[in-house]
Amino acid sequence: MLNITKKSEGTTLEVALEGRLDTTTAPQLEAELKSDLPGVTNLIMDFEKLEYISSAGLRVLLSAQKIMNKQGEMKLIHVSDVINEIFEVTGFSDILNIE
């Protein structure tokens, strides 16, 4: 299960994720971002309550990063140790902006 809470303020979009970002839930996030990202220059993703991420989730993050590189910037906040370790292993910590 994945709960997505969005907060929009001008061209800044804050997306808070809660639960698991896996193969079954990744398409959900992908669809949400696809509809909301146009016009956004500052994307903030709050991972505070994200428990889990698999390669499907990474794929969504990668495509979001690619889009945001063209129209602004994206950053991840409140990343837990477990998820950070997955970013480290996969080299995502080099391409994502993690605070």
Place this chain on the structure above:
Amino acid sequence: MVVSLALILGFLLIVANYIHYQDVMLEHYEHDAMNIGAIAASQIDPDRIQHYLDTGERDEEYERVYRILSDIRANSEAKYLYVVKPGTDEVWYVMDTDPSENAIPLGYHEPYYAGAFKENAPRMVRGERIAPIVSNEEFGWLMSVYYPLHTSAGEPAGYVGVDIQMTEMVNDLRLFLSQLIGLTLVVAVIACIVYITITNRTIAEPIRQLSGAANQLVEAEQSAEKTETRIFENLTIRSQDEVGALYRSLSQMEHDMNAYIRDLLTVTAERERIGAELNIATQIQADMLPRIFPAFPGRTDFEIYATMTPAKEVGGDFYDFFLIDDDHLGLVMADVSGKGVPAALFMVIAKTLIKNRAQMGGGPAEILQYVNEQLCEGNEAELFVTVWLAIVELSTGKGLAANAGHEHPAIRHGDGMYELVVYRHSPAVAVMEGMRFREHSFQLNPGDAIFVYTDGVTEATDKNNELFKTDRMLAALNREPSAEPEKLLKNVKDAIDSFVGDAPQFDDITMMCIQYTGPEAKKMKELTIEARVENLSEVLAFVDGQLEEICCSMKAQIQLDVAVEEIFVNIANYAYTPNVGSATIRTELEPKTGMVAITFVDSGIPYDPLKKEDPDVSLPVEERQIGGLGIYMVKKSMDDMLYKYKDGQNILTIKKCIR
């Protein structure tokens, strides 16, 4: 000592000289007195003596003789010169030349003086010669000599008496004596000094040196370090007397002693070297035996423990255990005949041969036959080794054993007691070439145990030369038959120790116990499900349920979840494309080791994910590909991954230790 000896000698010398001198003096005086007497006698007419006494008349002749005798007296040493006529009791004075008023008148008679005079009276009456008489009466020291006179008829007529004053002679004697004593003392003192000086120089000083050297030598010998000494050698005693001989003997003794010490040091060093080498040999031998327990920490299907308590010297006992493969355990208990270095060397060869040959496969009989042939080659020392060799199939508990002349093993089935398994043994290994070995099978069920040992156990001897024997051994085993091997061996060792007491240990005491707990108690579960992405949550729920049972950590669970998802989604997306097939997920948990193994089986197209190239995780974001990242994550987070394709199935196993 020397002084008292000198005093005694001096005293004897003085006495002898004194007596001799006195004799000479007396003889001299006597001779003189006799001469005086003889001269006086020649002037006297003995025939007239009786006449004078009878008449008392001093006639002309008497006066003439008186004058002559007075002259003689005055001109000689005689003090008194007189003529007497001895009677029986009295002496009659005929003439006395004493010029003083004390002169005795003619015809005066008086009794003999007591002593020598009276004793000589009878002889004087007869007119015989008498020895001179020395007296110290009223006239002082006198020597009285009597010269006999005879009438013309030959009758005794009287005596001319000559008294010589001895005072002078006594003074002479005293002077002589004092001079003699003085001289003797001086000579004795000088002799003593010379003697002491000489003995000091030639005897006492060398002996003092020798004595000091002997003390030094004793001290040197008593000191901890046995070094060579040059104590006597450094002395300079050159005398040729007994002291010199003693010095040469002692010097020779020291020389011999040094040689002896040198020899002893060499021998001791050699012995220490051999001892040290033997210690190393014992250590090497002990190190050859597997001694780290638990020997197989990852395994739960059996437990093993073994000990060897060596006797003083290196011996020939050994035990061994090793996994031939994952499912077969080799067990060895053996005892080489004899003791010491030869037995130890033989043991090393036998142990190596058995293990190496066992690793190549084959049953115990086959292994022992090979080892027998090898050991018989060039076995000039005619050593042999008794061996119990067993190979246990761990998954089933089936075992094969060969017993080449070794002690009967003790076995315990289930909850029972340890009992000896007695059957016919083959001969010991290396006894004879071309031997074949009997082999028999046995079955171990979970809970069963085998105890093997060498004769050091059963032949442990107490101070009354009684043996420990198998009965006591079984009793010790059955005190706590269900105890784990380590405790069991300790029980037996304690029983031996209390039985033996202070008696020395003659033989190595070697024991080994294996308890079979059966195939690994794994928790295995399986889920077979249609390989569709929609079923992922069901798969994860199944895996998570298993992991929670063994208290998996959050981090490990997430890593395992990610791995399961990546692999299952892979199968769902690609294995059966375009159709749909099923996948089986099997979990195996080892609670003891905390190892989790998850196996995925599908019948789709053969695909080995391990062969897939790793993605480049250093590329910039625009060039990044998402493909292959999932498997890469699995590889990175799991401890092990295995893939095989068998019977039309892809079988992929991931392993992770969750502790």
